Amino acid sequence: MAGLGRKFENDLQTALKESLALFPVDELKAEQRLIIETIVARREVFGQLPTGYCKSLTFQLLPGVLSSLKAKGYEFPPNPLVVVISPLISIVEDQVKNLRSLGVKAGYIGESKKSDREILDGKGDYALLYGSPETLTGDEKFREMFSMEFYQKILLLLFVMRCTQLFIDKCIL
Numbered sequence: 060m061a062g063l064g065r066k067f068e069n070d071l072q073t074a075l076k077e078s079l080a081l082f083p084v085d086e087l088k089a090e091q092r093l094i095i096e097t098i099v100a101r102r103e104v105f106g107q108l109p110t111g112y113c114k115s116l117t118f119q120l121l122p123g124v125l126s127s128l129k130a131k132g133y134e135f136p137p138n139p140l141v142v143v144i145s146p147l148i149s150i151v152e153d154q155v156k157n158l159r160s161l162g163v164k165a166g167y168i169g170e171s172k173k174s175d176r177e178i179l180d181g182k183g184d185y186a187l188l189y190g191s192p193e194t195l196t197g198d199e200k201f202r203e204m205f206s207m208e209f210y211q212k213i214l215l216l217l218f219v220m221r222c223t224q225l226f227i228d229k230c231i232l
Contacts, residue, residue, distance in 0.1 A: 075095065077127050081162075087116070095121065122187065140213045142195075144219045167188065167189035
């Protein structure tokens with residue numbers, strides 16, 4: 060985190076510690092911390108971590124970290140959004156349920172027609188939004204939502220949990 064200033068680095072470490080307290084984990088692995096620090100520093104990052112490495116924690120901590128940093132006067136989008144792409148709906152449902160129990164505003168595309176409409180209209184008020192590769196690339200209305208000014212202003216991170224060849228082919232077009 061060189062170059063960001065000692066105060067910011069200290070505030071970030073405090074924000075990470077506060078956010079981590081919600082989860083049943085004592086500390087982050089160095090790679091998880093580096094991914095989060097890079098995102099918060101507004102730099103692009105590609106993180107490839109092995110199975111069982113708690114990749115999900117790297118994006119699940121972000122809403123709390125950003126909220127803490129915003130409270131200390133740092134500027135981030137008003138309601139930053141983390142979009143998570145996962146083909147595994149059962150994992151998505153479990154993660155959303157768990158995150159909501161922790162007070163994190165989480166939802167997923169396909170949960171209900173009402174919530175899908177709110178998402179498309181930019182009124183979902185989510186910190187974490189999950190969607191399947193098929194929905195986000197195959198359904199034109201969801202594919203186009205990311206070109207909306209509202210989503211361009213708040214999108215902080217697009218996280219792909221598992222990548223399939225079909226998803227790669229559609230995204231590279």
